[in-house]
Amino acid sequence: MAYNVKEICADKPSRFTAGHRMCAGCGAPPVARMVLRALKEGDSAVICGATGCMEVSTFIYPYTAWTDSFIHTAFENAASTLSGVEAAYKSLKKQGKLPENQNTKFIAFGGDGGTYDIGLQSLSGAMERGHDMVYVCYDNGAYMNTGIQRSSATPKFADTTTTPAGSVIPGKMQSRKDLAKIMVGHHLPYVAQSIGINNFKDLYEKAEKAIYTEGPCFLNVLAPCPRGWGYATEDLMQINKLAVETCYWPLYEVIDGKYVINYKPKNRLPIEEFLRPQKRFKHMFKPGNEWMIQEFQKEVDSRWQELLDLEEITNKE
C-alpha cells in the first residue's frame, strides 16, 4: 500500500498525545509520534525513555503523554531497563502467565547524550544480547535538556555551552561520532538513519520495519533543537530537509549488513545551506573562518563517499 500520511493519521490515532511540554519547533515529538504510529493497532507496546528532554517533558507526575505502558528509570540505561522488560515478557509468555494472543513490542527512546555517550554501554549490551526491541535515538546533537552542552554527537565547530566559540577555540574541535555504524558493527538485523521529511514517509516506514523485524533494531533519527541549534521554530521542517539535501544526514538503512541509501540528492546542496540558518554555526561565517566551512564540507563529502562505497561493497554478489 502506498504511504499516505493523511490516511495513517486518520486511521491510527496518535499513541503519543498532545499536551506534553516539549518546545515548539522541537524535532523530537514528531519522531515519537510517527514511530508509535507504525505499531499495528492490536499490538501493545512498552516504551522506555532515557532521562532527557523527551522524558521530562512528557511524564511529569501525575500526567503522561504516553498512552502505552511507559517506564523511565535513569539517563544511561533505557536499553538495559527495556531489556529487563523484554526478558520478563519472554519468561512470562513461555510460562503461560500472559494471554496467548498478547503481542507486545518494546521501544526505547533516548537522546544523543543518553545514547551516544552515557548510555552507549547499556545500548551495546542490550543489542549484543539480542533482545527483541527497537532503540530510537532522537539525535539533537548536544545535551539540550541540561542546557546545550556538547556530546559526541555534536558536529564539529558547533557552539555549545561547553564548547563555546571563543577567540582562541572556535567551538567544538572534534568530529561527530558515527553511531549508526557502531550499531552496524553489532550485526543487527536492522539499522537505519532517518529524519522527519516528506510527510514522515521515511521515518514511518523505517519504524515499521524496525518494530516488526525480530531482534534488536536501531533507528537514529535527527531531531533538530530550536534552542540548541538556533533556528526559528517554524523552520524545523526546512532544517530537516537541508540536512538531507546537503548529505549532512543521509537517509539509509542497513538490512542484515547490506547498506541501502534511500535518497541520493541529484544536486547536493553545499553544506553552508544547512549551517547558515543555525546560530550555533554563526561564527563559521565570519571573514577569515572560511576554512571551517571548507573543512566541514570535506568531512561531509568523505562520509557520504564512504556510505556510497559501503553500499556498493555490501551489495556485491
Added chain:
Amino acid sequence: MSIRERLSGNEAAAIAMKQINPDVVAAFPITPSTEIPQYFSTFVSNGQVDTEFVAVESEHSAMSACVGAEAAGSRAMTATSANGLSFMWEMIYIASSMRLPIVMSLVNRAVSGPLNIHNDHSDAMGVRDSGWIMIFSENNQEAYDNLIMAHRIAENEKVHLPLMVCQDGFITSHSIENIELIEDDKVKEFVGKYTPKHYLLNEKEHIAMGPLDLQSYLFEHKKQQAVAMQNAKQVILDVAKDFEKMTGRKYSFFEEYKLDDAEIAIVCMNSTAGTTKFVVDKLRSQGIKAGLLKLRVFRPFPGEEVAKALSHLKAVAILDKSDSLNGAGGALFTDVTSAMYLNKNSVPAVNYIYGIGGRDTKADDLENVYKDLQEIAQSGNVGNPYRSMGLRG
C-alpha cells in the same frame, strides 16, 4: 523431610534461587558472588528453572534490567558484591522508589579502594539509606533461609520494597557447611505466586512508571517509602513465624545469645556472630557473664527492640565491619547508640571497627573486647569510644 546437604554459602543462595524459580535473573560476575549466577545459569541451561537469564554487561545494567523486569510484572533477582553494588547505586535507589520487590543476594566484600576482594561490610553500608530491606546472615543456613523468606516480605502489599540478603564473602560464601534444605514443593508453596496489582505488561491497564516528580509530590512519595519500611517490621516477624512452622527454625529481628542475664555484650552482624558465640561460651565457663546480640534485620532498623534488649547490660561493644570514615564511628554503632538514647538506655557503649578488607576476626580479639567491656563496666568510663579491633600497631 528436609534435605541434609553440605553446601557453600554461594551454593546455598543459588539453590534457594532455583527453588524460588524467579522469572528473570540479571547478573554480572564479581568476586565473591560470581558463583551464584554461575550455578544459576547451569539450572537455566539444564531447564531446571523457567527463568530468563540476562547476562548483562555491567552491574548497573543488572539492576536496570531487574527494575525493568519487576516493573513488567515478573519476579526478578540478582546477586553482587562490593564495587558491583557501588556501580548499581543509582539504580538501587530507583528500584526502591519505584516500589519494586526485587531480591538480591549480596555477598559482602570491601569496596575499593584500594582494590580488595575480601570480606567487610563497606558495600552494604554504602546503601544503608537506599530504602532496601537489609537482612544479614551468620552462616549458609541463614543465607538460604533468608532468601526463602525474602519474597514474602518484599512483595507484601504493605511493604513493596526491594530486599537484600547479605552474607560474608568467602567466610560463608566459599565455606562448605552442613545445611538443611527445604523440599522444592514446600518452598514453592511458601514463596507463592507473584501477582502484582499494576504492571507494564498488563494489556488491560497501561501504566507509566518513573515520572519526573517535582516539589509538589516527591516528599509525599518518599514518606510512603518510609512508611513501607516501617510496615516491613511486622511483616518480617509474621513471615518468620510461618517459616518456623515449616522448618522449626526461628527468626526475628536479631538473635540474643546468652544475653538475658549477661552483664557485657557484643553487637555484630553476619559470620562474626559465630566466632563470638564461641568466645561467649568460653567466658561463660570462666564465670564471666558475656552475651551477644546478633543483628539480623539491619533495615528496617529495630531500634526500640535493640535498645530494650541491651538495657540491662553494664557495658556493650558494637562491632562495625566497615568504617564510616566520619571521624566518629561506624554505622551500626551510630544506629544502636542513637536508639539507646531515644529509649533512655544509658549503658556505656563502645565501637570497634574490625575485619576491614578481610582481616581475620580472631577469638582472641573478641575476648579482648569482652575484657575491655569488663573494665568499662567496672569504671563506668568509656574513654575513646571509637576503637579498632585487630589493627596492627
